[in-house]
Amino acid sequence: MSTQKTNPTAGIILIGNELLSGQTVDLNLNYIAKKLFTHGVDLCETSVIPDLENEIIRVVRDYSKRFTHVFTTGGIGPTHDDITAETISKAFGRKLVRNEQAYQILVEKYGEENLTDSRGRMTMMPEGVELILNDSTGAPGFRVENVFVMAGVPTIMHAMFENALTVIPKGEKRQKVIVSCKVYESRLAPGLHSIQDSYPQIEIGSYPHWIEGKSWGVRVAITGRDLIAFDETKKKVLDLCQSFDEKSHCLEE
Missing domain, CATH: 3.30.70.2860 (Alpha-Beta Plaits)
Incomplete structure (x- = not known):
């Protein structure tokens, strides 16, 4: 019989207008859910929300208080509608700054001469985060407090999540x-x-x-x-x- 009274919990926030409009079929939730189950982390809730600053802030703060770990996908790419990093900064009251480690990763990946302003957007993160390395395309995600912020593209998200999982203690598997x-x-x-x-x-x-x-x-x-x-x-x-x-x-x- 189990002697563990509590187990780590998790919530997943899928961010993107394209998910709500049906333009994009989500392939991330099932992947994360299966991995968390094997890791002994209880997935309790998930939300699909639009690229709206107030909504992202509200849900991220709520999940961060209620669950041991929170995972977000989407909105950290190079385009104007990728607002997740900036919004997460506001959710936790941190400055949005260029992360020098992320910048160097992209310089090594693409060369400084090819680091366009758009690519440079992917190095802008809340101050004081821990990076989530991305073995697929280089551009990292990040962790702020108990929130893991990852890309929405499945192959990239998978690469980030595998690295994120290495710092999450295992729970008692069901x-x-x-x-x-x-x-x-x-x-x-x-x-x-x-x-x-x-x-x-x-x-x-x-x-x-x-x-x-x-x-x-x-x-x-x-x-x-x-x-x-x-x-x-x-x-x-x-x-x-x-x-x-x-x-x-x-x-x-």
Whole structure:
């Protein structure tokens, strides 16, 4: 049984008008969520917000108070609508300055003669931050207090996040298993409700899936830290599913 009373928490803020308009499909949330799960950090909440100064300040301050770690994506590029760095400066009452370490990184990457004003914008950060190195394109993100500020482009964000993760202490990882069965979800519902009532410390989620002409069924996800309760829940859910479909089986994650 778990002896840890608290676990590190996280919130993710996806910043960008392009996300809210449907112009861009987000590929960052799922990536970060999976990595945090493996790292033992509980992702509690996420928000998608526009490139508006007041909204960014409000949400960043709120998340920073409520969660152990906060991750933002988007708005630190070289164009006029990349306002995240300046806005984060205001959120924490810090000056926006040229980060000399970031500047030198870009000089080494592109050469000083190619460091245009637009590229130079990516070295402007709140005073006193820690850099989040970017092995993809060079331009770093940054960390201010408990907020990790990263790019929105997935390949760049992934590179930054991998480096950010190295300074985040691991929490107690939750166990997870998925029971796959070919049965209508409504038939499982009463039994799942009863099992959940018996094990409130374990999360049970039911997710139907349908691929036209190929497959259908339900995947029941079981997640938790209490190992005894987890194993008992897993057995009861599998027994329930097999009572309708004897081929029901576990997919370990």
